[in-house]
Amino acid sequence: MAEHELPTGFRYLPAYLDRPAQEALVEEVRAVVAAAPLYVPQMPKTGRPMSVRMTNCGSLGWVTDREGGYRYQETHPLTGQPWPAIPAALLRIWEEVYGYPKPPQACLVNFYDGEAKMGLHQDRDERDFEAPVVSVSLGDQCLFRIGGTVRGAQTRSFRLSSGDVVVLGGESRLSFHGVDRIFPGTSTLLRNGGRINLTLRRVDP
Numbered sequence: 001m002a003e004h005e006l007p008t009g010f011r012y013l014p015a016y017l018d019r020p021a022q023e024a025l026v027e028e029v030r031a032v033v034a035a036a037p038l039y040v041p042q043m044p045k046t047g048r049p050m051s052v053r054m055t056n057c058g059s060l061g062w063v064t065d066r067e068g069g070y071r072y073q074e075t076h077p078l079t080g081q082p083w084p085a086i087p088a089a090l091l092r093i094w095e096e097v098y099g100y101p102k103p104p105q106a107c108l109v110n111f112y113d114g115e116a117k118m119g120l121h122q123d124r125d126e127r128d129f130e131a132p133v134v135s136v137s138l139g140d141q142c143l144f145r146i147g148g149t150v151r152g153a154q155t156r157s158f159r160l161s162s163g164d165v166v167v168l169g170g171e172s173r174l175s176f177h178g179v180d181r182i183f184p185g186t187s188t189l190l191r192n193g194g195r196i197n198l199t200l201r202r203v204d205p
Helices: 019-035 088-097 170-174
Strands: 010-013 053-058 061-063 071-073 106-112 118-121 133-139 141-146 156-160 165-168 177-183 195-201
Touching (some): 019 053, 019 088, 019 133, 088 165
Antiparallel strands (some): 053 106, 106 195, 118 177, 133 165, 133 195
C-alpha cells in the first residue's frame, strides 16, 4: 500500500505531543490506573487471555470476556466501580484533530509490554461510525499496520512513536488495523518501558 493509497480519512500526526505534554499525560494515565486498575482481558468464547493489559476512562468502557464478548459497560469488570473521567488533555486532542461535535464517551487504555501485540481488527462495537477513532501513543515505538475495510485487503505498516496521534475517520473509520510488534528501549518516557495506547471513541450517535 503506497502512501497515497492510505485509506481516505486516515490521518497520521507524528510528534503531535511534545515531551512535556507526554509526561503530563502519563501522570494523568497513572491516576486513571490507580482508580481503575489494569487487568488482562479475555477473548470471546475461548477465554484466551489477550497479550495487552487494559483499563478505561470515560462514561463507558470497552471490555471483553469469554461469556459476554466485546461490549461497552459503565463499570470496571473487576472492581464494579464506574470508570474515571477522561482527562481534559485527551478531550482537547479529540477536538483539535477532528472537530467532531460530540465528545468521546470512552477511552481505552492498553498497556503493551515488549512481547504484546494486537491482531488486525475493526473498531465496530460502537453505534456511531460518523465519529472518528483517535489514538495516542506513549512510550516505546510499535509497528502499526493499517489496511482496508475488508479482511485480506492490502496493508501498510509504519512505526508509531511516543507522542504520535492517529485518526481513523471518514472511509477509514472501519479499516482493519493492528500492532505487529513493540520495539523495547525506543523511549525513556515510561519508567519500566513498554507502550501505552489511548484510544478515544464515541459509542452512541
